[in-house]
Amino acid sequence: MSATAAADIQLDASGRLRHFLTVEGLSRELLVRIMDTAESFAGVTAQNVKKVPLLRGKTVVNLFFENSTRTRTTFELAAKRLSADVLNINIATSATSKGESLLDTVRNLEAMHVDMFVVRHAQSGAAHFIARHVAPHISVLNAGDGRHAHPTQAMLDVFTIRRCKGEFAGLKVAIVGDILHSRVARSEIWALNTLGVDEVRVVAPKTLLPAHVEALGVVPYHDLSEGLRDVDVVIMLRLQLERMGSAFIPSEHEYFQRFGLTERRLEKARPDAIVMHPGPINRGIEIDSAIADGPRSVILPQVTNGIAVRMAVMSMAMHAGPDREVAA
């Protein structure tokens, strides 16, 4: 799907967010607005009552065709902190496993008067497909589709970078690992380039880089120490063992020897560089435990920030449709 087509379906006639399917095609201004709104939501955790009434009476459906405890939990918590009711549909035991089509499942949930679908699916484009077919009052958020996009993960990552570094201009960011299978990397590259970082590097063996990766606006490296030189942010990706056969890397041990993040290799980065990881971590395969648990790691703040970012996207998307705009 082209950037223009993706933006067309995501934005309403006034250019405001209606669905959140991909970072691709969205403006810098909108990405900044998502982060600014998330910053406000981050303060909600300071309250005794860790909820705001924005989505009271709304029903959010977590439609997960692929397992992900962490992402589903943070979407659920985000919706609940906005006072929405949440349905978690376990697809493994749902009617789709009895032969019902995806659209029939969506139609039945629509008939139950739900207001938002949070969709995770192993097929690229699944969230777009649902967004094109839902009723006008329903918003669709992509919680990860195939190898295509994971936009809220990208937004929580750039939000975390902004909280640690302030500005994006002047930053060098290295994304290390399985770029080929990573929807997170794809979304992060779009977000970082839109926000104007100096340089996005991708560091991986050739077998884990897409062909013509430079076209995404990144500089490829095949040597970790070189790729980390003078960077401000290191984003380690999970080696998606379930998505690859044995052909991509010789062994996990050898992968760690060449591309695992260790204290020694991290010395190449700037002294104040931060280390990120979308989780779950394969300790000792892509990152040394000493780094993952060390002072430069912001892996747990990423999880916390994920709730605020998802609250921001949910609240912005839920009320942006032109059919819902009424003069105050």
Added chain:
Amino acid sequence: MSQADLDVETLLARLEASLREELVRRRVDDPAMIGVHTGGAWIAEILHRRLGFSEPLGYLDISFYRDDYPQSGMNPDVRASKLPFRVDGRNIVLIDDVLYTGRTVRAALNEIFDYGRPAEIVLGVLIDRNGRQIPIQADCIGGRVELEPGQRIKLVGPEPLQLTIRAGGR
């Protein structure tokens, strides 16, 4: 009311005097003050300084608590609320610029109670205007103004602070 009656410094002085009197009457010393973004925060910053409160000033953005959110959507300029003190059992002075329908104050009260249960809240506003839609009234005011339906009064600032009356719009 003429433009001369909308002199912010005069209204501020009256509100300050009224607050001093009210706090003495209630035997409240060293309360916690909260300003409602944006105009209320400007007013609160000045009053907080003049009244010499020791507790740092708190700020509320009631965007997440507005009862017209389903109609008007997300305020693009939402700021984080910051209450740098415990609310439980505190005497609180809540400051806003204009008291009109009462819905902003209602939202502010709802938000404050999500931080804790205050002992009491004194509401001070720079301008009290007609057009109340819910039963809320200020304890201390700088001045009153009667406006025609559709007219709006707005505090612009922060430097200088100025009250303007406009026809229609938000």
